[in-house]
Amino acid sequence: MAPQYDAVVVGAGFGGMGAGIELDRLGLSNYVILERENDLGGTWHVNHYPGLAVDIASVTYSYSFEPNPYWSRLFAPGKELKRYAEHVADKYGLRRRMRFGAVVDGARWDEENQHWVVSVAGGETVTGRYLLTATGFLSQPYTPPFPGIESFAGKIIHTTAWEDDFDLTGRRAAIIGTGATAVQLVPEVAKKAAALTVFQRTPIWVVPKVDAPIPAPVQKLFASVPATQKAARLVNTSMLEALMVVGVLHFKQAKALNKGAGLLAKAHLRAQVRDKRTREQLTPHYDFGCKRPTFSNHYFKTFNKPHVRLETNSIDHVEADGIVTADGHKTEIDTLILATGFNLWDVNFPAVEIIGRDGANLGKFWRDNRFQAYEGITVPKFPNFLSLNSPYSYSGLSYFTTIEAQMKHMGRLFGELFRRGETTFEVTEAANARFLDTVTDKLGASVFYGGDCATARSYYFNQHGEAALLRPNSTVSTHRQAVSFPLEDYVYGVPA
Known part of the structure; x- marks a missing residue:
């Protein structure tokens, strides 16, 4: 048959x-x-939470045989990746x-x-x-089995099921998770919520994000002279290779590069967060690269705001109107955002x-x-x-x-x-x-x-x-x- x-x-x-x-x-x-x-579109269709963007420069995060000269920024927002996916699907039938x-x-x-x-x-x-x-x-989205979560009377949103019409204004929100998704989302939620508590289990290495709009003349140059965009892709890819291949995969031979990346991230943290205790809590105690690092110029700054709090005690259980940590402290919330990653x-x-x-x-x-x-x-x-x-x-x-x-x-x-x-x-x-x-x-x-x-x-x-x-x-x-x-x-x- x-x-x-x-x-x-x-x-x-x-x-x-x-x-x-x-x-x-x-x-x-x-x-x-x-x-x-x-x-x-895969992840770029499923995910559309506030702040979503690529964390690899767009000239590299795309097919080499189908370059897009019209990225609006060095790190394009998620909606542009979705449009790019649609373009590829249509062009190639x-x-x-x-x-x-x-x-x-x-x-x-x-x-x-x-x-x-x-x-x-x-x-x-x-x-x-x-x-x-x-x-x-x-x-495959993952939600940890927090005891009592089914009793929560407020709004629960997983980042992979974001509701675009949901208004966070005036909300007492909690975000569980501090991975790459949370790094993008936390600053956006903080702009609207009346109070925001970020529950952190493991801190993440964050380095400065060299991001900027790509001017129209540069976009036109990329479109008319494709070799220029290929060159930009090569430069960016080479930088990523140095970070990933040398500093992470060849750690034993290049510990200095790995330690240098960690020092850059720590300097970035020190420059952006005023409170010493908060800086200590946000500092990873594992080597750079053990967990996927990310880029941001806004994540750390968010913790300087008076209505934003970092919670590092483990979650004991969830109640109808809040989250109780292992030390017995209860954080009252009406909105629970799960940035708990994937299985x-x-x-x-x-x-x-x-x-x-x-x-x-x-x-x-x-x-x-x-x-x-x-x-x-x-x-x-x-x-x-x-x-x-x-x-x-x-x-x-x-x-x-x-x-x-x-x-x-x-x-x-x-x-x-x-x-x-x-x-x-x-x-x-x-x-x-x-x-x-x-x-x-x-x-x-x-x-x-x-x-x-x-x-x-x-x-x-x-x-x-x-x-x-x-x-x-x-x-x-x-x-x-x-x-x-x-x-x-x-x-x-x-x-x-």
């Missing part, structure tokens, strides 16, 4: 759209992109292959017919020769149930045998399957570095598959084991294992204490490997 589609892609964010573009380049144009939300409101329950490999059967909520199934999951790293390792790897050859369950395999994926994209016993948000896949600080490397990997893999006249592929156990050994060895020099990350509570670490998210390579190295990995690392055709 022939499958309905050449490929089924799960997720219509930038990863899924990149996969669709590459499938078209490969001539596999009969594909469908299944998206659980009601529109495309992706929207007509998208199905919105399609919640994927799971997928299984049909050995007899050599294709994937994907189950969609409501009882429907679709079949595809190839399965590509692009569900994103930060797609990566428990429910996101994979985000849906994937059953491969011989009944292998991907989630169980990863949890029983360590999180792993060859080149961050394929897994033994899962034929014709590409996981675009896998362990050891995230390269550099811009997600687009990862997306485009995986697109190149697809191009090389399918090119060889077609050359051989076959329709199935599967990475070998030996190649997968070799890759896992290599990345594990390289990460030994990183801040995650060589530095002090004990208090970071970072999503980089899984439940086994492994930093199995980031690929320990430079952008250049990752892209080089994507077009030069040994072709014999895969088996092509149905094994005899």
Whole structure:
């Protein structure tokens, strides 16, 4: 039985759209992109809280083959990323292959017919020769099970379900969380709320944000002379590489750079926060890079305002009209904002149930045998399957570095598959084991294992204490490997 589609892609964010573009380049144009939300854009559709913006300069946080010369700022606001996603979908003819409101329950490999059967909520199934999951790293919101939260009588909002018409004016608000989302949101809430308490479990490293509007003449220059925007992208990417690859991934060899980044963040904190006690509470006690750092010129300043308070005692329980901390202090509020992040390792790897050859369950395999994926994209016993948000896949600080490397990997893999006249592929156990050994060895020099990350509570670490998210390579190295990995690392055709 022939499958309905050449490929089924799960997720219509930038990863899924990149996969669709590459499938078209490969001539596999009969594909469908299944998206659980009601529109495309992934995180840039779901998130629209006040202050939302990229935390990687826009010239880098975009497809290199589809530059946008008209970013309004160095760090574009979220609504511009949403528009950019829509532009890409329309230009590359992706929207007509998208199905919105399609919640994927799971997928299984049909050995007899050599294709994937994907189950969609409501009882429907679709079949595809190839399965590509692009569900994103930060797609499963997490709400800690605070005792008594169901009794809260006020308004509760998670940042991923922001209500644009909700007026914070005069509210007594609390924000739980101090990650990158909260760093953007806290200053905006403080502008309207009568009182704001920020509940912090773990402080975050924050460095100055060199942000400014991009003048119209510069936008016109980018549009008329694309090489100028490419140069700006190269400069920014190089700076990120120095911070991430050298200072974080090569921590043992470059401790001075890592310590320098930490000193910059501490100087930024000292310059912006007047109260000594508050500065101490906002100072991380783990090495720079253990937890994803961020940029802001306004977050720290917010804590100088008389109506803003930082609370570092742990939350004991929630009552109808407030939050009680472990020391017995009650903060009376009428609005609870959850900036509590995402669940990566428990429910996101994979985000849906994937059953491969011989009944292998991907989630169980990863949890029983360590999180792993060859080149961050394929897994033994899962034929014709590409996981675009896998362990050891995230390269550099811009997600687009990862997306485009995986697109190149697809191009090389399918090119060889077609050359051989076959329709199935599967990475070998030996190649997968070799890759896992290599990345594990390289990460030994990183801040995650060589530095002090004990208090970071970072999503980089899984439940086994492994930093199995980031690929320990430079952008250049990752892209080089994507077009030069040994072709014999895969088996092509149905094994005899």
